[in-house]
Amino acid sequence: MSPTVYLISGANRGIGLSLVEQLAARPDVIVFAGARDPTKALALQALKSKFPERVYLVKLTSANKQDNEEAVAKVSEIAGRLDVVIANAGISNAFYSSLDTPLDAMQEHFVVNVLGPLALFQAAYPLLKTSTSSPKFFPVSSLLGSIQVGTVPPIKATAYGTSKAAVNWLAARLYYEYPDLISLPIHPGTVDTDMAANAISHMPELIEKFSMITTEESAAGILKVVDAAKRDESGPKMTSYDGSALPW
Numbered sequence: 001m002s003p004t005v006y007l008i009s010g011a012n013r014g015i016g017l018s019l020v021e022q023l024a025a026r027p028d029v030i031v032f033a034g035a036r037d038p039t040k041a042l043a044l045q046a047l048k049s050k051f052p053e054r055v056y057l058v059k060l061t062s063a064n065k066q067d068n069e070e071a072v073a074k075v076s077e078i079a080g081r082l083d084v085v086i087a088n089a090g091i092s093n094a095f096y097s098s099l100d101t102p103l104d105a106m107q108e109h110f111v112v113n114v115l116g117p118l119a120l121f122q123a124a125y126p127l128l129k130t131s132t133s134s135p136k137f138f139p140v141s142s143l144l145g146s147i148q149v150g151t152v153p154p155i156k157a158t159a160y161g162t163s164k165a166a167v168n169w170l171a172a173r174l175y176y177e178y179p180d181l182i183s184l185p186i187h188p189g190t191v192d193t194d195m196a197a198n199a200i201s202h203m204p205e206l207i208e209k210f211s212m213i214t215t216e217e218s219a220a221g222i223l224k225v226v227d228a229a230k231r232d233e234s235g236p237k238m239t240s241y242d243g244s245a246l247p248w
């Protein structure tokens, strides 16, 4: 059986790194791990040494067209195919009310969290189409992008929340535009990473609102959802790492 080929962005640390670790442990997989600077991605380099035939590092900066196209060209050259893309890279570093949110923070969140997945999709889709099973494109979104959930006080995350709402829209749009594609936004849980630690340091009340899981739990759940995903005739859903459907 030919291996399933994955491309993961933001694989340098956090949830992305756990996704690559868990995929690398599977015998029937080739995983391309995206990092802004692969020469500094020491954890990924260690995985590459352990699983040289299964793990490849690619340079991937969100929204950089050249990086995205060169990364996909490397996937094509090495694996000849691409089956699953997880657009995981993201930022959250602006904890303000809407009145106080700096416009450059809005812009930065949209570049990384929305243009990032779009540029990755644009570069990857021609190769994804060659997948022998249904190609899959999963942007890692967030419950804070839900209009029902993310707008509720006390969460001050206008730049982050609107960017994740936008990526939900994008995933739904891709689902309808490309009938061969399984495109679902996935919420990874509230996960113990640098991003969550930073958010909690600004909004300690988040600890009471959401219970924290490890990157390993999150990655295992995401991969279970990704593996099982099929096109649902009722349309796309924002899906949690535990498989439940979430309010948009």
Ligand code: NDP
Pocket: 009, 010, 011, 012, 013, 014, 015, 016, 035, 036, 037, 060, 061, 062, 087, 088, 089, 090, 091, 092, 112, 140, 141, 142, 143, 187, 188, 189, 190, 191, 192, 193, 194, 195, 196
């Ligand atoms: P981390 O901050 O731990 O890791 C973020 C990853 O994204 C890093 O690998 C980072 O690379 C990469 N990244 C950031 N900016 C860029 C950029 N401009 N170009 C390329 N890569 C970039 O975050 P998490 O692991 O927690 O988050 C992963 C995803 O999960 C994000 O999309 C986030 O929004 C989402 N999420 C996380 C939640 C949580 O509780 N942790 C909750 C809901 C959603 P580098 O190391 O070079 O900075």
